[in-house]
Amino acid sequence: MTSLxxxxxxxxxxxxLFALPALTVYVVFLVYPAVSSLWFSFTDWDxxxxxxxxxxxxxxxxxxxxxxxxxxxxxxxIWSLVTIVFPVTIGLAxxxxxxxxxxxxxxxxxxxYAPGVLPLVSIASIWGWLYNPQYGAINSFxxxxxxxxxxxxxxxxDSTALxxxxxxxxxxxxxxxMLLYVAALQSIPAELYEAARVDGASRWRQxxxxxxxxxxxxxxIVLALSLIDSFKVFDMIYAMTYxxxxxxxxxxxxxxxxxxxxxxxxxxxTAIAVVITLIAIAVGIPYVRSQTRxxxx
Amino acid sequence: xxxxxxxxxxxLALSSVAVTGLGISACTGASISGGGATAPASNTxxxxxxxxxxxxxxxxxxxxxxxxxxxxxxxxxxxxxxxxAQYPDKLRTELxxxxxxxxWRIWGGQIGAPFAKAKQAADLAPYYQxxxxxxxxxxxAVQGMTFDGVKAGVPFTARALGAWYNKELLAKAGVTDVxxxxxxxxxMNDKLVAAGITPCxxxxxxxxxxMRLFEYLLEHTAGPELHDRLLLGQDSxxxxxxxxAFTLFKKWQDxxxxxxxxxxxxxxxxxxxxxxxxxxxxxxxxxxxxxAILAAEKDPKDFGVFQLPxxxxxxxxxxxxxxxxxxxxxxxxxxxxxxxxxxxxxxSQKAMQIGSSTVKGAEPDAETTPLxxxxxxxxxxxxxxxxxxxxxxxxxxxxxxxxxxxxxxxxMTPAAAAEKMQEIVAAWAGN
Numbered sequence: 001m002t003s004l005x006x007x008x009x010x011x012x013x014x015x016x017l018f019a020l021p022a023l024t025v026y027v028v029f030l031v032y033p034a035v036s037s038l039w040f041s042f043t044d045w046d047x048x049x050x051x052x053x054x055x056x057x058x059x060x061x062x063x064x065x066x067x068x069x070x071x072x073x074x075x076x077x078i079w080s081l082v083t084i085v086f087p088v089t090i091g092l093a094x095x096x097x098x099x100x101x102x103x104x105x106x107x108x109x110x111x112x113y114a115p116g117v118l119p120l121v122s123i124a125s126i127w128g129w130l131y132n133p134q135y136g137a138i139n140s141f142x143x144x145x146x147x148x149x150x151x152x153x154x155x156x157x158d159s160t161a162l163x164x165x166x167x168x169x170x171x172x173x174x175x176x177x178m179l180l181y182v183a184a185l186q187s188i189p190a191e192l193y194e195a196a197r198v199d200g201a202s203r204w205r206q207x208x209x210x211x212x213x214x215x216x217x218x219x220x221i222v223l224a225l226s227l228i229d230s231f232k233v234f235d236m237i238y239a240m241t242y243x244x245x246x247x248x249x250x251x252x253x254x255x256x257x258x259x260x261x262x263x264x265x266x267x268x269x270t271a272i273a274v275v276i277t278l279i280a281i282a283v284g285i286p287y288v289r290s291q292t293r294x295x296x297x
Numbered sequence: 298x299x300x301x302x303x304x305x306x307x308x309l310a311l312s313s314v315a316v317t318g319l320g321i322s323a324c325t326g327a328s329i330s331g332g333g334a335t336a337p338a339s340n341t342x343x344x345x346x347x348x349x350x351x352x353x354x355x356x357x358x359x360x361x362x363x364x365x366x367x368x369x370x371x372x373x374x375x376x377x378x379x380x381x382a383q384y385p386d387k388l389r390t391e392l393x394x395x396x397x398x399x400x401w402r403i404w405g406g407q408i409g410a411p412f413a414k415a416k417q418a419a420d421l422a423p424y425y426q427x428x429x430x431x432x433x434x435x436x437x438a439v440q441g442m443t444f445d446g447v448k449a450g451v452p453f454t455a456r457a458l459g460a461w462y463n464k465e466l467l468a469k470a471g472v473t474d475v476x477x478x479x480x481x482x483x484x485m486n487d488k489l490v491a492a493g494i495t496p497c498x499x500x501x502x503x504x505x506x507x508m509r510l511f512e513y514l515l516e517h518t519a520g521p522e523l524h525d526r527l528l529l530g531q532d533s534x535x536x537x538x539x540x541x542a543f544t545l546f547k548k549w550q551d552x553x554x555x556x557x558x559x560x561x562x563x564x565x566x567x568x569x570x571x572x573x574x575x576x577x578x579x580x581x582x583x584x585x586x587x588x589a590i591l592a593a594e595k596d597p598k599d600f601g602v603f604q605l606p607x608x609x610x611x612x613x614x615x616x617x618x619x620x621x622x623x624x625x626x627x628x629x630x631x632x633x634x635x636x637x638x639x640x641x642x643x644x645s646q647k648a649m650q651i652g653s654s655t656v657k658g659a660e661p662d663a664e665t666t667p668l669x670x671x672x673x674x675x676x677x678x679x680x681x682x683x684x685x686x687x688x689x690x691x692x693x694x695x696x697x698x699x700x701x702x703x704x705x706x707x708x709m710t711p712a713a714a715a716e717k718m719q720e721i722v723a724a725w726a727g728n
Contacts, residue, residue: 048389048415132566133558134495135575153558156501157706161561242503245560245706246699261386263692264411 040270047266059271069272072250075162079169079251080230086170088222091177096211098178099185109182113175120172124239127168131155155241158248165240165249173229177222184218185211224287231280252276336628342371342636345391345398347384349377351592352584355649356640363639369632374398385411385691392417392624399627400637403450405441405618406687407694413449418622421448424634434641438655441618451637452620452655453646457681458509459614459672461585461602462578463571466494470577475603479517482606486554489577496554498576500562501705504698505686507559509580510549511701512615512685515542517607521682528688530726534719543704543711550705560702569593572600580605580615583652583661583669590668597667604676616681618655693725 016023041059045052063069094112098105115123130137131154139151154164188211196206234253237243243250243258250258252272260269348356353375360371376384385408391397397417403409412418425431425448431439435455442450462475467485470492476482486496501507516524519538526532527539549555556562556576570576572589579585590597604614621640623633639645646659652669654660660677663670686694700717703709709717 046411046415047393048411048417050416128563129566131561133561134556153561156558156561158702158708241561244504244698244702245501246702248702258695261389262695263690265692 037270041274043267045266046264059268068247072252072255075251079233082166083169083230084226087173088177090174092181094178095181115172116175120235121239162249169236184215188214335626338628340369343398344373344400346375346402347377348375351588359645363636397624399624399629399633400621407690410444413444418449419625428638435655438618442620450620450622452618454619454653455655456582456653457614457616458582459602459604460578461581466577478606479608495556495576498567498570498579500564500567501560502563506564511546513605514545518542520609530722535716539715540711543714586666586668602668613680613682615684617684617687696721
């Protein structure tokens with residue numbers, strides 16, 4: 001049987017025809033809004049009126065003089081660092097624990113993962129009550145055990161508000177890396193540990209020289225997804241502190257939202273959105289490159 | 298070009314575009330053309346409001362009554378909970394998305410102004426004339442929904458803020474009479490604290506709730522004329538009266554006349570504390586009788602209300618108007634106006650238990666809402682100053698809330714707060 005040449009089967013355009021429906025949706029719902037948003041970042045559009053003026057790079061220059069942008073950027077960095085390091089470390093520790101001889105493993109996994117599936121607004125409300133300075137469980141507990149001096153208005157002061165929001169964020173985000181690590185740990189061949197034991201390796205050395213190298217691909221996925229998740233923080237801050245007290249817990253996402261949707265400064269807000277996106281791309285490129293390398297290999 | 302290099306580069310390029318698209322579109326995702334056309338006429342209406350569970354039922358009952366009489370079908374959607382902090386955002390997003398409601402409830406002043414300025418709200422002048430709203434509705438309230446001379450809204454309620462208190466807690470602290478001077482108010486606070494009771498329940502999350510205390514203190518120190526000029530940016534905030542008000546504001550926290558950690562408390566929680574007996578009083582409007590006292594199935598006789606004493610003449614309280622706007626792009630403007638006219642009848646207003654109706658003949662019912670009726674009788678004719686989150690645009694109001702926060706945390710002095718306020722207001726009023 002003679003095979004048909006690509007040209008006779010429909011030409012080189014044939015693959016594009018199959019991709020056309022998906023590409024159309026993609027262009028209409030993603031590319032077009034993105035490009036139009038990029039355009040608005042060069043305007044003074046208020047977000048409601050039909051008219052606007054083109055102001056060039058003014059919105060971007062204005063960000064340099066906006067003290068809240070500095071606060072928000074700093075908070076984003078702190079947030080990313082804390083909500084990656086702690087959930088990943090605790091998640092790995094729990095995974096190691098659950099991979100051993102522990103009773104009621106499925107129940108424990110469910111308990112540790114459960115916070116991750118709760119609605120964020122519910123979590124924010126629950127923790128808001130726990131943090132209540134007068135009637136909250138946290139301050140009450142501190143008083144009960146004789147540490148009443150440590151009781152604080154956790155969400156009501158600049159010095160503790162961001163950290164107080166990060167605690168539930170760590171709590172709810174620990175389950176996901178735990179599950180990935182559990183799956184990865186179960187795929188490590190038992191022979192490797194047997195060989196290590198025969199060679200006299202301690203448990204500590206087994207962890208560093210067998211377990212950790214075997215988890216390399218899991219580490220990469222966990223870290224990349226955690227980084228992306230951390231950087232787009234919005235909901236927890238919005239629901240728990242609304243960016244306050246004052247602007248103490250503003251992050252780039254909430255500050256962008258405030259400008260676009262509350263201050264009627266859509267031009268400036270979209271400029272912030274563009275900057276967030278560029279940073280996200282810069283952070284995401286190493287991940288994309290690694291994925292393409294793996295596929296190509 | 299090899300297949301391998303093409304795949305990697307192509308994937309990288311597509312991924313970059315995808316990330317850009319996802320990121321930016323998730324951030325804004327709207328264009329000016331959204332919702333630009335006038336919707337076709339129909340018998341279907343949609344009303345968007347922020348009523349909570351305690352009042353939405355009576356509104357829906359009146360709307361249903363209108364529908365039955367006029368052959369319309371009206372959907373009532375509500376977003377209660379955060380006051381003016383989030384509702385306008387949702388409304389604005391709906392309008393930009395092209396599926397905005399035919400009618401929406403909104404606050405007056407600077408909260409409603411952007412919708413009028415952007416011509417999202419229809420000019421209701423023809424309907425004022427058709428239905429005679431100018432004569433049936435309180436004139437001062439109509440001014441609160443008039444923007445640059447355009448009657449873009451019709452007010453149905455003029456709210457007044459006073460001190461709503463728990464009689465049992467005041468009695469427990471040995472307070473027999475409500476204060477009539479500012480000094481007596483401070484004396485009452487001291488007695489309450491001595492009895493182990495937190496005097497005033499206000500929460501700082503969102504900023505607007507605790508603001509009610511500062512604006513009262515400013516009325517006390519500055520007096521009516523200066524206060525009004527300050528709100529309009531016609532006088533400098535960097536002055537002794539403002540510094541004194543900020544000093545008193547800090548004093549209220551330092552003397553524990555406010556709840557511990559007030560800045561982080563949610564008004565939705567704190568607003569009920571005087572009913573629950575956790576604080577002695579709260580600065581609220583007449584709605585609290587329905588929304589907090591009656592909703593908790595408490596007897597209004599166990600509570601009271603008084604006008605916060607300013608030691609100024611005339612004695613004023615904080616106030617604001619709320620009303621309805623009609624979507625300029627609605628294809629059902631006439632039917633929407635007819636619905637509003639129905640809701641603005643004294644009968645409907647009474648049925649909805651609007652404790653501070655702007656409609657003549659719809660005064661509060663002493664049987665169902667005795668405290669609101671008492672307020673209307675005692676202070677109904679008192680002048681009021683514009684509540685500050687309606688006096689300033691949202692951005693300036695948030696900057697002002699930030700100053701409140703810094704001051705109460707001790708990171709800003711009263712003098713610095715006054716100076717900073719002047720910077721903010723001057724920048725706004727100068728535009």
